[in-house]
């Protein structure tokens with residue numbers, strides 16, 4: 001089943017490290033900042049980090065990178081854990097960078113004692129000015145000359161809360177002429193009198209990302225610390241800290257972040273969509289969040305398959321959203337229960353059918369005989385889709401039209417005998433006859449028809465709300481499109497059909513069931529459903545409509 005796949009560059013590195021004995025096993029981590037819900041880009045990172053540990057028998061830590069007290073919330077921590085579990089992965093340890101605040105403080109003291117860090121009273125503007133430019137070296141100010149004792153005292157006073165936010169920072173003393181601007185005495189601690197979701201008011205100084213991430217990796221003995229390409233310039237600082245602190249030599253490796261067409265992937269921007277009401281919450285089915293995709297009916301296995309197919313690249317690229325949809329369709333085709341739902345009803349009366357009903361067996365999934373079948377009620381009055389009838393049929397129209405025959409799925413062949421209209425000329429009803437010998441599975445009629453329609457029995461139909469989704473943005477490359485990303489929002493991304501008619505089997509199905517509404521697409525039950533009202537989300541269309549539209553221009 002699984003074809004031989006060539007190794008990605010990170011697997012090559014790992015196999016080399018295991019072969020050479022550099023490592024006897026590997027440890028990776030997934031390090032989200034709990035400042036929002038995870039998106040499909042994070043799913044890529046999760047699949048990669050957890051997938052590598054799984055493949056090579058190692059372990060993966062879930063580490064919340066919670067060093068910024070003002071943006072982080074416990075709600076996000078919980079949603080992140082839910083999403084990872086749902087994707088099918090289990091972490092070895094649940095850890096928080098904030099657990100290491102005391103140790104990180106100690107690391108900073110070590111640097112001060114080595115003469116490798118100093119307290120700077122300059123404003124952020126002054127610090128920026130003194131940094132120079134990529135071609136002009138920066139300059140140190142007089143604060144860089146403070147003695148080690150003075151720095152130790154001031155840093156302790158910073159921790160003790162003696163100074164206001166922004167009045168002082170701790171900087172690493174590295175190289176003001178380095179071509180890598182991040183090495184020009186980077187800030188490693190700042191003062192922030194803010195409540196932290198875990199450490200409360202214990203701290204009023206917080207380490208910067210570059211002084212927390214690598215050290216956290218080292219504390220956890222992470223062997224392969226995998227991040228996205230933006231962090232390449234940070235690698236020198238990552239290594240500088242590890243070397244000068246003499247801690248476990250974790251190594252950072254960078255791969256290209258996932259970018260998807262018609263999608264944004266930034267928690268900060270997703271938060272704006274939520275806060276400004278462009279969507280209905282983080283799990284809105286149009287969102288690129290894992291929770292949104294889950295609510296929309298995407299499966300975890302489809303997302304994992306997608307992450308696997310796109311591979312691990314070293315260069316930025318833009319992946320076509322239709323590849324994700326392809327993976328979703330492939331998976332749903334195997335598991336979705338086939339059901340019939342009419343979105344825009346036209347009444348059909350079978351004039352030669354007796355009163356009452358009969359229950360017809362119909363298979364739940366032709367791809368999976370084990371899925372069994374359900375019974376569908378057939379009666380004299382049915383609904384078909386309004387668009388499946390044409391009074392004056394176009395050429396090659398094989399659906400219903402006066403004098404023409406079609407098959408009703410899992411039922412009989414019917415023939416249109418008469419069209420009934422109201423005073424305004426609108427078609428209100430179509431009168432047909434059925435061929436009793438044409439019953440599906442026992443057809444002795446000898447009649448061949450080209451079209452097969454879905455339908456429901458009027459008396460047995462269950463009304464349901466159906467929500468159809470289109471892409472949330474109108475441009476392919478949202479992140480790089482001109483203007484504000486919100487200028488490109490597709491105002492028509494949600495269509496609600498409040499009164500669709502569903503076959504009654506849908507009432508008995510369970511919440512995790514996935515459906516193919518025959519000829520309509522794949523659907524899933526939404527959490528807004530109540531006992532009195534079913535609500536369905538269209539997960540994905542049956543065919544790739546986007547590719548067609550692109551061609552049309």
Ligand code: ATP
Pocket residue numbers: 030031032033034040041042044045065226227228256257258259265266267268
């Ligand atoms: P965002 O801007 O959406 O908040 P982030 O990178 O700041 O993204 P983190 O919570 O810091 O979010 O990310 C956790 C992990 O997920 C990091 O290792 C990060 O590199 C990875 N990650 C985030 N976005 C993507 C993406 N689009 N593709 C692949 N990996 C990603």
Ligand code: MG
Pocket residue numbers: 033
């Ligand atoms: Mg971040």
